[in-house]
Amino acid sequence: MPYVSNPPPPDRFVRRWLIVSATLAALMLLWQFLPAIEAWFAPRDGAPRTVIARGDLASDEKTTIDLFESARDSVVFISTTQRVRDFWTRNVFEVPRGTGSGFVWDEAGHVVTNFHVIEGASQATVKLADGRDYPATLVGASPAHDIAG
Numbered sequence: 035m036p037y038v039s040n041p042p043p044p045d046r047f048v049r050r051w052l053i054v055s056a057t058l059a060a061l062m063l064l065w066q067f068l069p070a071i072e073a074w075f076a077p078r079d080g081a082p083r084t085v086i087a088r089g090d091l092a093s094d095e096k097t098t099i100d101l102f103e104s105a106r107d108s109v110v111f112i113s114t115t116q117r118v119r120d121f122w123t124r125n126v127f128e129v130p131r132g133t134g135s136g137f138v139w140d141e142a143g144h145v146v147t148n149f150h151v152i153e154g155a156s157q158a159t160v161k162l163a164d165g166r167d168y169p170a171t172l173v174g175a176s177p178a179h180d181i182a183g
Contacts, residue, residue, distance in 0.1 A: 106163065108137045108163075109163060110135065110136050110137065110138060110145055110160045110162055110163070111134075111135060112133065112134050112135065112136050112145070112147055112152070112158055112159070112161075112170070113130070113133045113159050113161070114130075114131040114132050114133070114134075114151065114152055114155035114157065114158045114159075115128040115129060115131050115155065115156060115157045115158075116128065116155055117156040128156065131154060131155045132151060132155070133151075134147055134148060134150075134151030135147065135151075136148075136151070139183065143168075144173065144183055145160055145170065146182075146183045147182055147183070148180050148182065149176065149177050149179075149180045149181055150180055151182070152182050153177070157169070158170040158171075158172075
């Protein structure tokens with residue numbers, strides 16, 4: 035029986051490498067021509083329009099502005115941190131958790147905020163409108179109503 039050689043199996047590595055290379059080259063070309071593509075789809079007649087004053091504000095708008103201006107000093111900025119443990123070294127350290135706002139409730143300095151602002155935090159700092167920072171302690175919370183103080 036004569037010796038019959040089978041053809042070698044197709045080299046899938048080379049084929050996959052070519053497909054990946056072609057895809058990357060296409061993405062790089064798309065990235066290069068992206069500004070031209072955006073300019074092609076952008077409207078061409080984008081002339082600026084003149085802003086015209088509409089006149090005096092209505093009385094309810096003036097009342098709302100007065101309300102905001104009188105209450106703005108009671109608004110506070112709250113930043114929280116959380117204690118986390120490094121998986122490998124088992125060291126505990128504080129990382130920023132989140133930020134939010136609240137308002138001063140009374141003369142004693144109690145602050146009301148949303149529960150989701152302080153949820154999971156190990157420490158909170160309150161910054162007043164005048165720039166002073168104070169450490170905060172949680173007095174009470176109602177997660178069902180998303181409120182804390």
